Amino acid sequence: MPDLNHTPRPRLRRRRRPWVFALCAALVAAGALGTAFAFTSVNDTQDVLVVSRDVKRGEAIEAGDLAVVRVSVDPALTPVAGSQKAELEGSRAAVDLWAGTLLTKEAVTDSLVPGEGxxxxxxxxxxxxxxxxxxxxxxxxxxxxxxxxxxxxxxxxxxxxxxxxxxxxxxxxxxxxxxxxxxxxxxxxxxxxxxxxxxxxxxxxxxxx
Missing domain, CATH: 2.40.30 (Elongation Factor Tu (Ef-tu); domain 3)
Known part of the structure; x- marks a missing residue:
């Protein structure tokens, strides 16, 4: 015969540990920061000039020597804006320019060294x-x-x-x-x-x- 005096025990509720909630919150925050960083990086890009083919020091810069690319630039650098491409045609390379490198303001000059005399x-x-x-x-x-x-x-x-x-x-x-x-x-x-x-x-x- 079934034991009529036996009553089922209530099911224990599993207590969630506080650190679980903290971990979840941290992961959500990290994901949000990553998304924000990616968004900022994409929107912080700018058009700059890069050297598309080698130019020796002192040589005149021609139209095909430079190209415009859109990149995220380190604030410590001083790249030349892509909008100045036409203005730099005919200028001289102050140093050896290597293909694939960013063009900086210091790398371009309007005068040759040594000058006349x-x-x-x-x-x-x-x-x-x-x-x-x-x-x-x-x-x-x-x-x-x-x-x-x-x-x-x-x-x-x-x-x-x-x-x-x-x-x-x-x-x-x-x-x-x-x-x-x-x-x-x-x-x-x-x-x-x-x-x-x-x-x-x-x-x-x-x-x-």
């Missing part, structure tokens, strides 16, 4: 022949002839040549720095001959003009 001379210098201060394009410097191998110093003023820095590159194998300077054509041969002896030093003059 000027010559470009490369001078290889050790750390002891130049200041430790970083050199920049446009710095006014003096190339000074230093004493000979015996260290003799005369009472005459050392020969100096005023120049303007055009470019700076470091030779990792030797630790030397090659400084390209622009000088008047009349001084170029003499400066090149002196620089070839290695007995020169570079002096950086005041940048405040």
């Amino acid at each position: 000027e010559s470009l001379v490369g001078i290889s210098l050790t750390p002891g022949q130049m200041p430790s201060e970083q050199l920049y394009s446009g710095d006014v410097v003096r190339i000074v002839t230093t004493p000979g191998d015996q260290g003799e110093v005369t009472e005459k003023d050392p020969v100096t040549v005023e120049a303007v820095v055009v470019g700076v590159s470091r030779v990792e194998e030797t630790g030397e720095t090659v400084v390209d300077v622009s000088v008047p054509e009349a001084d170029a041969a003499d400066l090149a001959a002196r620089a070839a002896t290695g007995r020169v030093a570079l002096v950086l003059d005041a940048r405040e003009r």
